Amino acid sequence: MKKTNPRHGILGDHVETDKRVLDVARSAPSFRGDVAFVPSSGDRPLDLDLCRQVEEICAPKAIASAEVNGRFQLTLDKGRCIMCGICEEMAPALFKVQSGFARPVRRRSDLVVAQPSDKSPTGLDHSREEIGRRLSEKVTKILGRSLAIREVDAGSCNGCEVEVAALNNPIYDIERFGVHFVASPRHADVLLVTGVGSRNMESALKRTYDATPDPKVVIAVGACASTGGLFGDTYATSGGIGNIVPVDIFVPGCPPRPEALLYGLLLAVDRIR
């Protein structure tokens, strides 16, 4: 005889407040959300050979070295970084992968950090509830109604789509913060654009942008949309959607986790004001 399971399981009451789900409000310690320079890496002179090797192995070319005022300097472009962590493996004294997510920004140049960088912003580790609450307050205050988003895939690998779609699942449940996805750009305040801005999507993206009423905010989601990411600027891509439509917010990551998307929206609402 099979004994009845004492667990109510997912069909029981109050599933949404299921402890196992809500307890994981922050990213796992192993999550590769952000790459930063090791703070103490500026103390010693740089190993030039190592720098060059790391620069060469970095697939999306996020790491660059240059001579600035006679000094050798490394820069890290978080807009390109796909958080693979190979730089940390190769040069643990220089780079560090962090579990907080890379901070979404308003200006493209804010994504580039130089070494050594004591003021280099560290990854954010806010929970979805925290960001969501702030987002909800802002949306109510500034718009007095819901924020409408139209998602456009302009040539992504669908990784970003998975994360954008996750915003709608019952765990993130973005509608409770006064944000919802709409079917037409004509109803949208925000265009959430993923992907490299592929040549074949160029005119469709432009037309979607034109069809969105002002005031509108464009969010470039992920490394591809921000800079072309791993795919770069080739015959088939445009090196970031910024080369097709004006971008207001950049959300780094490959793909950005849903919390990062929420944070990007938080910045977007400010732009509508």
Add this chain to the structure above:
Amino acid sequence: MTTGRVAIAHPGAASCGSRLLERFGTRLTAVRTMNWNEVHVDAGSKDDIPELCLYLRDELKGVLGTIVCSDERRVSGAFVLRYAFGIGNGEDLFVIVTARVEQGDYASPPVFPSIALSLPAATLYEREIKDMFGLTPVGNPDTRPLTLHEHWPDDVFPLRKEFELGTKVAKVLKRDYEFLKVEGEGVSEIPVGPVHAGIIEPGHFRFSILGESIVNLETRLFYTHRGVEKLAENLKLEQVLLLSERISGDEAVANSSAYCQAVEKVAGVVPPPRALQIRAVCAELERVYNHLGTLAGLSTDVGFAFGAARLNILKERMMQLNEEVAGSRLLFGVNRLGGVGIDLPLERSRLVKGVIDTVLDDFNRVISRLRNDSSVMDRLRGTGAIGLKDVAELGLVGVAARGSGLDVDTRRDHPYGAYRSIVIDPHHDTPRHITEHEVEMAKRRGDVLARFETRVEDVVNSVNIIDEVLGNLDCEPELLVPVQMEALKPFGHALGYAESHRGQTVHWVMIGEEPDTLFRYKVRTASFANWPAIEVAVLNDIVADFPLVNKSLDLSYAGNDL
């Protein structure tokens, strides 16, 4: 750890080769076996391609796995076409027909004989080769461009070697793409896309409808073409691994496993057993979270929000588990050339076990709810049916094929990695079970319901596989046998393959002349094989059922468009 390949011959390869020699004699210039199960057959003339391919399909029961074109003019003075046919049925062979296509000149541009009319599965490959290499398939009735849209000039071919990756080709004004016109009283057209209403990838659908019924559907894809194959020729091998994960983000493990496998074969490297097991565990985790998402999507599309919400909770749990395991919610970074980059120490494998067992428990409850809801079942039953004949002709793979009763699964037909010693489902152990399963397969009707049930079965099997593998994890701690660049001979090539949650993904790599480069990387995901199915599946259904049929096939646009 040994890095060498055990030099024993494949039991069926030699006899397969001699059968081909017997039949075609001197028309074949060479027959040789490589990489354990690849039988390479060189056709003396490209005009023999159709006959060879049809022989492979009809007599040897081969299934077209991929067609690879590569520009080897600088090396051997010609373009080379490779038609790879997989032979399952316990044989585990790939027969690869190779033929040369001379460059020709302005007066006689390069051409090759089309096999599309007798082997419809080849249609799209041929059109792709025409776009990317400029070789014209003679006899292919569809001469429209595929990968490169109308603004692309007719005489620029991105995969030819003289074309530089970064070239910005000026846009030209050409005629609009010609969709098949359906004419008659009351017939109208609905254009949909490329930007859709939901959060999905871009693609264009052109419906011709009579009242509510779909008379014809034409899909137009490649909006997300990112130049993956060309880009790979400009990256280091390790970087291509990162690229392979991003061919289609939700099948990262499957695609990167196939790529790793191909490179490892060329290098003669066998990853440690524990690494192969971890690959398999992650591949199954990927299958589970994606199937949960698709089943949730089906539930949404029939308007049953309750089921969708519950299944999406389960999907989210799996993605959180992915993050714990691999540091990425999409399992990026699992694979490395020669092994894996993550380990599953005891406490983590306990965590995996714990989560998947509760997820399965919950999953079964939700599914039984769905099955007991007539409004759900009514929408699934009989919708979007694909006949077994179409499945075979179009060369469908994965869930789409199994849902129509064609029992194909790369994990069993061409066992790779840890799947060599894993029983992937409980149906293929004893003769009695096999017969029972055959009867079961024959009953499948190829409709949305059949694909729904196939996915449910897949989830249960995957959880069992994970349980089994975790219970038998190899104790040797090695996770990586490094691939030495010196071991990769220039122009060495191999096939890699894996079963993603969508079906078979086939990757072919050819090593470049310079160390640590690729000469050619050809990817064929399950989506490329299965996209034509949707045009067949929706016929005579109503337009409102299209999203449901589309979701039931769960195809990736990015994986198709590359």
